Amino acid sequence: MAKAPVTFESIVGTEGLPQRRAIAKAITLLESTREDHRAQADELLTALLPRTGQSFRLGISGVPGVGKSTFIETLGLFLIERGHRVAVLTIDPSSSVSGGSILGDKTRMERLSVHERAYIRPSPSSGTLGGVAEKTREAMLVCEAAGYDIVIVETVGVGQSETAVSGMTDMFVLLQLPNAGDDLQAIKKGVMELADLVVINKADLDKDAATRAQAQITSALRLFGHQGHPDHASMARDAHGQVLAQWVPQVLQISALGGVGIDAFWQAVSRFRELQTANGRLALRRQKQALAWMWERIDAGLKQAFRHHPQVRELLPQMVEQVSHGKLPASTAARSLLSAARTG
Amino acid sequence: MAKAPVTFESIVGTEGLPQRRAIAKAITLLESTREDHRAQADELLTALLPRTGQSFRLGISGVPGVGKSTFIETLGLFLIERGHRVAVLTIDPSSSVSGGSILGDKTRMERLSVHERAYIRPSPSSGTLGGVAEKTREAMLVCEAAGYDIVIVETVGVGQSETAVSGMTDMFVLLQLPNAGDDLQAIKKGVMELADLVVINKADLDKDAATRAQAQITSALRLFGHQGHPDHASMARDAHGQVLAQWVPQVLQISALGGVGIDAFWQAVSRFRELQTANGRLALRRQKQALAWMWERIDAGLKQAFRHHPQVRELLPQMVEQVSHGKLPASTAARSLLSAARTG
Ligand SMILES: Nc1nc2c(ncn2[C@@H]2O[C@H](COP(=O)(O)OP(=O)(O)O)[C@@H](O)[C@H]2O)c(=O)[nH]1
Ligand SMILES: Nc1nc2c(ncn2[C@@H]2O[C@H](COP(=O)(O)OP(=O)(O)O)[C@@H](O)[C@H]2O)c(=O)[nH]1
Ligand SMILES: [Mg+2]
Ligand SMILES: [Mg+2]
Numbered sequence: 001m002a003k004a005p006v007t008f009e010s011i012v013g014t015e016g017l018p019q020r021r022a023i024a025k026a027i028t029l030l031e032s033t034r035e036d037h038r039a040q041a042d043e044l045l046t047a048l049l050p051r052t053g054q055s056f057r058l059g060i061s062g063v064p065g066v067g068k069s070t071f072i073e074t075l076g077l078f079l080i081e082r083g084h085r086v087a088v089l090t091i092d093p094s095s096s097v098s099g100g101s102i103l104g105d106k107t108r109m110e111r112l113s114v115h116e117r118a119y120i121r122p123s124p125s126s127g128t129l130g131g132v133a134e135k136t137r138e139a140m141l142v143c144e145a146a147g148y149d150i151v152i153v154e155t156v157g158v159g160q161s162e163t164a165v166s167g168m169t170d171m172f173v174l175l176q177l178p179n180a181g182d183d184l185q186a187i188k189k190g191v192m193e194l195a196d197l198v199v200i201n202k203a204d205l206d207k208d209a210a211t212r213a214q215a216q217i218t219s220a221l222r223l224f225g226h227q228g229h230p231d232h233a234s235m236a237r238d239a240h241g242q243v244l245a246q247w248v249p250q251v252l253q254i255s256a257l258g259g260v261g262i263d264a265f266w267q268a269v270s271r272f273r274e275l276q277t278a279n280g281r282l283a284l285r286r287q288k289q290a291l292a293w294m295w296e297r298i299d300a301g302l303k304q305a306f307r308h309h310p311q312v313r314e315l316l317p318q319m320v321e322q323v324s325h326g327k328l329p330a331s332t333a334a335r336s337l338l339s340a341a342r343t344g
Numbered sequence: 345m346a347k348a349p350v351t352f353e354s355i356v357g358t359e360g361l362p363q364r365r366a367i368a369k370a371i372t373l374l375e376s377t378r379e380d381h382r383a384q385a386d387e388l389l390t391a392l393l394p395r396t397g398q399s400f401r402l403g404i405s406g407v408p409g410v411g412k413s414t415f416i417e418t419l420g421l422f423l424i425e426r427g428h429r430v431a432v433l434t435i436d437p438s439s440s441v442s443g444g445s446i447l448g449d450k451t452r453m454e455r456l457s458v459h460e461r462a463y464i465r466p467s468p469s470s471g472t473l474g475g476v477a478e479k480t481r482e483a484m485l486v487c488e489a490a491g492y493d494i495v496i497v498e499t500v501g502v503g504q505s506e507t508a509v510s511g512m513t514d515m516f517v518l519l520q521l522p523n524a525g526d527d528l529q530a531i532k533k534g535v536m537e538l539a540d541l542v543v544i545n546k547a548d549l550d551k552d553a554a555t556r557a558q559a560q561i562t563s564a565l566r567l568f569g570h571q572g573h574p575d576h577a578s579m580a581r582d583a584h585g586q587v588l589a590q591w592v593p594q595v596l597q598i599s600a601l602g603g604v605g606i607d608a609f610w611q612a613v614s615r616f617r618e619l620q621t622a623n624g625r626l627a628l629r630r631q632k633q634a635l636a637w638m639w640e641r642i643d644a645g646l647k648q649a650f651r652h653h654p655q656v657r658e659l660l661p662q663m664v665e666q667v668s669h670g671k672l673p674a675s676t677a678a679r680s681l682l683s684a685a686r687t688g
Contacts, residue, residue: 297678334641
């Protein structure tokens with residue numbers, strides 16, 4: 001671990017290009033579980049914070065094989081050509097098991113990963129979704145402070161990871177295959193309604209199927225209507241009470257492998273960004289996300305302290321035993337455990 | 345409130361029929377927020393617990409107007425005719441606002457509500473879903489101890505109330521209208537996959553539409569397959585490793601108003617109950633529910649204690665302010681608040 005402290009200066013460097021080694025060091029510091037590292041990390045984050053928030057945060061999700069890595073490689077190079085700096089972070093709470101996928105991703109993002117204007121960081125390799133998400137949020141702040149103006153957070157849908165990603169990004173994009181079969185899965189899991197944009201990839205394979213899927217998903221999104229996505233739920237008004245224009249989720253076709261449709265994709269993202277900035281929803285979304293994040297960490301902290309409380313640890317096994325066998329009402333057990341946690 | 349203490353004996357009475365006045369008193373005691381009442385209530389619950397668990401717990405949900413009250417009236421009378429005793433509890437966290445619906449329900453369950461072998465209790469009229477659900481779970485135990493062998497818990501889908509009801513019952517039934525339009529809503533909200541049985545009501549109005557809806561929902565349930573419902577997810581085996589028969593969610597048509605299909609409905613419920621008893625899933629589901637309930641109450645208790653902690657109350661406003669304006673990392677704020685809660 002870092003001998004010389006990681007500072008804001010070390011991350012930005014002197015020649016105007018982000019220092020990827022220092023960034024990696026900073027993120028490793030954030031991911032450390034050592035108490036003293038955590039104190040250093042908090043200090044670093046607080047120092048970085050004023051330099052964050054200027055980037056656009058783009059969430060990307062989709063089933064394995066839909067083409068996320070291929071798409072991010074193509075999009076990343078497209079953006080770099082236009083003068084952007086691109087950071088790519090991944091959330092995969094199962095990555096300690098499926099370690100192989102990182103290698104796969106590196107090969108698939110071969111050109112992007114070596115580009116000096118790009119930075120790619122795989123998922124923290126351990127912990128719960130909550131923990132992994134926290135590390136990723138913090139890594140995002142480091143990347144922003146370092147000068148990346150586009151931060152992409154990618155996830156394959158493991159558990160609730162799509163919700164986590166849409167909860168830390170400005171725009172959430174769902175990649176779909178051109179067969180309609182998995183739409184129901186996305187609808188069912190409540191992922192579709194999180195999407196600000198749905199992209200049907202591999203349109204080159206079956207243009208007709210892609211067009212059908214596009215129509216189906218468009219009508220599904222319309223059905224969810226204004227009650228689905230929290231951001232599209234109610235009408236924003238300006239100071240004079242005028243209703244402001246609002247984003248309507250869209251469905252596009254692309255071919256990530258062929259580089260077809262990337263231009264149109266980026267136009268849609270740019271329109272979204274402009275609209276959400278003008279109607280104030282971008283700022284509002286970030287505010288809500290920051291507060292939700294704070295409460296989530298508080299909840300997790302309270303639970304952890306509870307479970308580690310000596311009285312609770314002593315009492316818990318018999319309570320669990322009695323409650324599972326119907327010998328003690330669950331609510332009574334909860335009250336006993338809570339009062340045990342208040343003592344000592 | 346009760347002068348004479350509410351006891352197990354007062355609830356069951358002497359003539360073998362449950363004493364509805366004493367039951368109502370007991371439930372009112374459970375719903376009270378007074379500290380001393382709560383202590384009495386805990387005592388009562390613990391005394392009742394050995395007499396609970398013998399009933400079948402049936403959850404029923406569906407949009408307003410689908411025919412829940414009509415169905416429960418018809419089903420309740422059908423069951424009473426066959427020698428059962430029926431208790432009906434309702435979960436509606438918005439009932440303090442929509443007070444009118446209780447009147448409507450009483451008129452719709454006119455014959456059931458006055459029957460001596462039935463007991464109908466409207467939703468506790470205040471509080472969060474968590475609080476209302478806790479009261480309803482406890483009321484369910486009182487009804488079971490009093491000798492009702494079928495407990496129906498009804499909810500209109502408000503917020504997460506379907507999840508709450510499926511989390512406290514042995515079987516969860518979803519009522520649907522014979523138009524396919526709202527299926528997507530149920531799928532979207534993740535309610536469909538909670539259903540052990542889907543019932544299309546008002547089949548008398550449009551037989552063709554009902555049949556179409558039945559086919560659509562059947563195939564949707566099949567698509568969710570074994571990964572949807574937690575109870576149908578993995579295969580149960582007996583002591584010799586033999587795979588035990590498992591319930592496959594079904595779709596039926598009925599007409600609650602005309603009393604058509606009630607017989608077939610009850611046959612399906614009975615098959616479900618037998619199967620789930622034989623393969624051990626009924627007991628497992630109740631065990632999981634009791635533990636989940638305990639943890640839910642612990643979480644709620646921890647949050648409440650946190651929010652009421654004097655140091656937290658003092659610090660919270662400025663933390664919220666700084667986090668929303670991006671002046672403090674959310675994770676740092678969470679850690680400060682958590683350590684404030686540990687002092688004093
Ligand atoms: N035909 C076609 N294949 C694609 C396209 N995008 C990705 N693929 C292929 O789909 C496979 C999976 O892609 P990958 O990017 O690894 O998907 P991921 O698992 O979502 O990251 C690879 O073999 C890609 O070459 C596309 O637009 N068209
Ligand atoms: N035609 C027809 N109408 C029904 C049926 N079941 C209920 N209704 C009517 O639908 C309306 C709403 O029923 P209600 O039981 O109050 O629905 P709830 O809001 O789900 O409790 C009432 O006018 C009922 O008479 C049925 O099977 N067929
Ligand atoms: Mg990939
Ligand atoms: Mg009703």
